[in-house]
Amino acid sequence: MDKQILQYSSNHFFMNHMVSDPPYDVATHIHDFYELFYFVSGDLTYYIEGQAYKLYPNDLIITNSKELHRIVFNSASRYERKYIHFQPEYISSYQTDEYNMLSYIENRKLGNFNRIPAKNVIEDGIFELWNHIDETSQENSPESKIMVKTYFIQMLIAINKVLSKYNQSYISNHKYSQKIVSILDFINKNLSEKITLNILEDRFYVSKYYLCHVFKKNTGFTVMEYVTYKRVMKAIELLISGNPALDVAHTVGFGDYSTFYKAFKKITGFSPNQYFKATK
Incomplete structure (x- = not known):
């Protein structure tokens, strides 16, 4: 059962604070926005593009619009989280030629440097700025929306400063199979x-039976689930670029348009043509 503690939305920005008891696994998905996920409590592993992150209270997870992710719960512990969804338009007026606030979030190898540990979240001011956003979002004042955005801009800058210092010591100590790394790379290059x-x-x-087991264990996804999602993500890029849906279906490796149509609608909620029109 979900209990909503706080919710706030503005143009291209949505924030939520929720508690669930007991929690349920979150299926593989992607967003057409950026997500900042603040972990408060629970017992879960966050899978992103084949990387597994065991989370601890006050950890922050960052995903961009290209990264497949899912959550698997290790027990029925009470699950509390905060998250922010935003699109680039929300901060566009603050972007400059000298400083791109999304560069570190966007220009990472998929599934890498997604977790900012609690130590950095607290010591580098992210925790305090998130609290300011929470508090200000509930104020009924003419300036509250402006204040929420300015605190959020400051938080993005603080996140960038942490990401700029990242190295391998920040990555989860999950023992990741090099074979799976090679397979993921092969899939992404041969969609x-x-x-x-x-x-x-x-x-x-490698035995396909063993591969299915180790792939799911390491990534949280089945092999073909991963392939299908990645193909649909590539299809979205091609559709937005103006390519006809029928051509896109073949370009991204679907054997026939019917299969492509069903997979695309299941993942995005739209038909390929509907999605293309919605982005115009």
Whole structure:
């Protein structure tokens, strides 16, 4: 059962604070926005593009609009979280040629440097700024929306400063299979080609049954679930660029348009043509 503690929205910006008891696994998904996920309490592992992050209170998870992610709960512990969804338009008036507030969030290798540990969240002022956003969002004053945005801009700058200092010591100590790294790389570079468990088995000299097990264990996704999501993500890029839906279906590796249509609508909630029109 979910209990909402706080909610706030503005143009291109949405914030929520919720508690769930007991929690349920969150299926693989992507967003067409950026997400800042503030972990308060619970017992979970956050999977992003094959990387597994075991979270601790006050950890912050960052995902951009290209990263597949899901949450798997390790127990039925009470689950509390805060999150912010925002689109680039929300901060566009603050962007300058000299300073891009999204550069570190956007220009990471997918699934890397997504977690800012609690120590940095607190010591680098992110915790305090998030609290300012919470408090200000509930004020009924003419200036509150402006104040929320200015605190948020400051928080993005603080996040960038932490990300700029990142190195491998910040990554979860989850022991990640190098074989899976190679397979993920192969999938992302060959989305237009036929990809099956048999093909992966032959190419990487691993039993497809073992591959299914270790892939799910390491990434939180099934192999074909991952392939389908990545193909749809690539399709979105091509549709936005003006490519016809039928051509896109073949370009991203779907054998027929019907299969592409069903997968696209299941993941995005829109048909390919509806999605294209919605972005115009």
